[in-house]
Amino acid sequence: MKKHKLKKIIPGKELKQKVAQLGKKISKDYARANPVLVGILKGSFVFLADLVRELDIPHEVDFISVASYGSETKATGVVKLLKDLSINIKGRHVIIVEDIVDTGLTLNYIRRNLLTRSPKTLEIITLLDKKKRRKINVPLKYVGFSIPGEFVIGYGLDYNEQYRNLPFIAKII
Ligand code: IMP
Ligand code: MG
Numbered sequence: 001m002k003k004h005k006l007k008k009i010i011p012g013k014e015l016k017q018k019v020a021q022l023g024k025k026i027s028k029d030y031a032r033a034n035p036v037l038v039g040i041l042k043g044s045f046v047f048l049a050d051l052v053r054e055l056d057i058p059h060e061v062d063f064i065s066v067a068s069y070g071s072e073t074k075a076t077g078v079v080k081l082l083k084d085l086s087i088n089i090k091g092r093h094v095i096i097v098e099d100i101v102d103t104g105l106t107l108n109y110i111r112r113n114l115l116t117r118s119p120k121t122l123e124i125i126t127l128l129d130k131k132k133r134r135k136i137n138v139p140l141k142y143v144g145f146s147i148p149g150e151f152v153i154g155y156g157l158d159y160n161e162q163y164r165n166l167p168f169i170a171k172i173i
Contacts (some may be wrong), residue, residue: 004172004173006163006172006173007170007171008168008169009147009152009170009171010145010147010155011168012167015050015127015144018127018144018145019047022144023053023054026051026055026095026125027054027055027056030057030093030095033057033093033121034057034058035057035093036059036060036061036062036092036093036094036095036119037052037059037061038062038085038089038096038097038114039062039063039097040063040064040065040096040098040106041063041065041083042065042156042164043098043099043164044097044098044099044127045156045164046099046156046164047097047099047144047156048061048097051097062086062087063085064081064083065081065082065083066079066106066109066110067079067080068105068106079105079106079109081113088117089118090117090118092120093119093120093121094119094121095141096110096111097125097126098124098127099126099128099157100126100127100128100130101128101129102134103133103134103135104137104138105135107124111138123139123141123142124138124141125144126140126143128144128145128152128157129143129144129147130147130148130149132149133149147169150171151172152169152171153166153169153170153171154167154169155167155169157169159172
């Protein structure tokens, strides 16, 4: 695959600091709640892996995988469930873990889907927020970084399935 020229926009050191802060906050807010952290595959896997290692409270991890129809640049909001949770979240404190919120359409679908299962609470954490691109409002309890509407890669985020391994957030130039 062709190598692209990348411009680093969030260095690994800043990611690490932010993830530690978020982990501390969640550990405080959910001290006796034994929350279920639900990672949205695939993009959230790096963030989630680092986040749970900053938690010092009991918690469980699960994953959900969805496919959005339409390209990265033209989200439609039509979502198909590819892999469901394995944990029953009824009566549980659930935190959805997302890599990036763009239009909000994917997350809105997942949130509504999970709400039908009667969790005790349902909140969202996202590492990155492209607020200006939002088409539908989704309540975000924890946000790592607000960024401009440009396409970014690294730390779990891909371009054609590449670059998820980068230990920093970059854009392609
Ligand atoms: P939304 O439904 O428009 O909010 O899109 C959310 C999903 O699109 C994210 O979970 C990502 O998988 C993907 N996505 C949105 N923006 C970017 C980006 O800048 N880089 C990589 N993936 C992105
Ligand atoms: Mg995603």
